[in-house]
Amino acid sequence: MSELTLLAADGSIRQETLREAPALTKPTAPLRARLAYAAAHVVPRIHADNTPGQPADIDWDATLAFRHHVWSWGLGVADAMDTAQRNMGLDAAATRELISRSAAEARSVGGKLVVGVNTDHVEAENISLDEVAAAYLEQLAFTEEQGAGVVLMASRHLARAAQTADDYRRVYDRVIEKAQTPVVLHWLGEAFDPVLKGYFGSTDAQVAASVLIDVINANPEKVSGVKMSLLDAGKEIAVRERLPKTARMFTGDDFNYVGLIAGDGSEQPGQYSDALLGAFAAIAPLASAAIQKLDAGDRDGYFALLSPSEELSRQIFAAPTFYYKTGVAFLSWLNGHQASFQLVGGLHSARSLPHLSEIVRLANAAGALEAPELAASRWNAFLAVSGVEVPKVVLL
Numbered sequence: 582m583s584e585l586t587l588l589a590a591d592g593s594i595r596q597e598t599l600r601e602a603p604a605l606t607k608p609t610a611p612l613r614a615r616l617a618y619a620a621a622h623v624v625p626r627i628h629a630d631n632t633p634g635q636p637a638d639i640d641w642d643a644t645l646a647f648r649h650h651v652w653s654w655g656l657g658v659a660d661a662m663d664t665a666q667r668n669m670g671l672d673a674a675a676t677r678e679l680i681s682r683s684a685a686e687a688r689s690v691g692g693k694l695v696v697g698v699n700t701d702h703v704e705a706e707n708i709s710l711d712e713v714a715a716a717y718l719e720q721l722a723f724t725e726e727q728g729a730g731v732v733l734m735a736s737r738h739l740a741r742a743a744q745t746a747d748d749y750r751r752v753y754d755r756v757i758e759k760a761q762t763p764v765v766l767h768w769l770g771e772a773f774d775p776v777l778k779g780y781f782g783s784t785d786a787q788v789a790a791s792v793l794i795d796v797i798n799a800n801p802e803k804v805s806g807v808k809m810s811l812l813d814a815g816k817e818i819a820v821r822e823r824l825p826k827t828a829r830m831f832t833g834d835d836f837n838y839v840g841l842i843a844g845d846g847s848e849q850p851g852q853y854s855d856a857l858l859g860a861f862a863a864i865a866p867l868a869s870a871a872i873q874k875l876d877a878g879d880r881d882g883y884f885a886l887l888s889p890s891e892e893l894s895r896q897i898f899a900a901p902t903f904y905y906k907t908g909v910a911f912l913s914w915l916n917g918h919q920a921s922f923q924l925v926g927g928l929h930s931a932r933s934l935p936h937l938s939e940i941v942r943l944a945n946a947a948g949a950l951e952a953p954e955l956a957a958s959r960w961n962a963f964l965a966v967s968g969v970e971v972p973k974v975v976l977l
Contacts (some may be wrong), residue, residue: 583954584597585597586960587938587939588935588964589935603870605866607655614872616693617857617858617869618695619658619862620659620663620665620861620862621664622647622862623665625637638925640919643918645686647862648692651692655873656861656869659695661676662697663697663906664862665697667699668774670924677723684729687729694729695729695857698732698733699717699736700713700738702716702719703738708738710742713752718759721759730764731762734767735774737777741776743782745782749792766797766806768780768781769833772902786811793807805828806831806855807828807830807831809832810834822851824850826850831854835859836898838891839888839890842856856868860890860897862913863909864894867887870886889948892946893946897912904931908932908937908940910924915950917952
């Protein structure tokens with residue numbers, strides 16, 4: 582096998598042996614043990630002006646092909662979420678087109694799809710609670726017209742407008758009442774978006790969780806679950822144990838998902854989490870293979886496959902966490918799912934070369950490089966064009 586050149590923060594380089602890709606098999610039947618969605622990113626056109634402040638110019642062929650990649654492994658796609666750069670480069674027009682196109686593609690293959698419903702098409706930062714509800718309802722109606730499932734994303738507008746916990750209850754009740762099918766709620770922590778600090782009316786997670794539970798209990802037939810992204814396993818478990826049987830916990834904890842998805846082994850409601858993860862977009866084959874192990878009752882096999890990926894995910898989602906999209910797109914490029922390492926809004930520049938080098942090292946160790954020789958070739962060439970002196974023997 583070839584070697585990878587790794588770059589340390591002090592500028593030193595070293596070589597590491599490139600591992601072979603693990604022998605993983607796509608499922609021949611729907612995954613059963615867990616309901617799992619990968620939150621997918623978008624791929625810009627190579628020659629587009631995808632610079633900060635410019636409208637997103639998306640390579641639709643590559644973007645939609647990536648979703649087919651996820652579906653081919655038996656996972657669902659969570660689209661138009663923060664992984665797709667909502668509030669970080671994906672403008673309102675591109676969001677609507679993404680939802681429409683992804684919904685059509687999902688129907689064409691019978692793929693599971695949920696998409697984000699937010700208030701981010703409103704340009705003003707500060708609006709009233711009535712205007713927040715109206716903005717949610719506008720996006721909700723459009724999404725339901727496309728036939729996609731709904732994730733009610735945490736809203737920056739609501740975070741700014743709400744003065745009390747009751748403000749959150751009233752807005753969510755108004756929106757959920759109009760939903761035609763059950764929705765998934767979304768609790769996104771401030772690590773992902775600092776504007777959302779104190780969401781659900783309190784910086785005390787226990788108090789905020791009670792508001793979330795109140796909303797779910799007030800709408801038992803309209804809320805199918807909640808995605809929690811607080812990067813704190815204990816807080817997720819505490820909420821999970823309080824959910825009614827009608828609602829699933831979808832872990833969004835990209836630091837601790839392996840144990841949260843596995844649960845305690847009892848397979849009872851409230852004892853494990855399903856998944857809706859940006860990390861699963863980076864490691865879709867591994868995630869699928871691990872859940873297939875759970876389907877077969879092989880918990881040891883599940884942990885053996887998925888546990889090494891958690892260190893990789895922690896690197897991708899390292900602080901500042903909201904730049905994790907860079908790592909997801911970087912692995913997509915290394916694995917051959919896009920022709921260039923670019924993101925809309927110029928976000929591919931958000932991580933350093935040593936940070937990316939560590940992603941390469943951990944992806945190699947975890948078996949997350951789907952085509953190792955291609956990944957090594959692209960990474961070593963990327964280093965070389967960036968001014969790093971790459972030993973000739975590792976260029977492919």
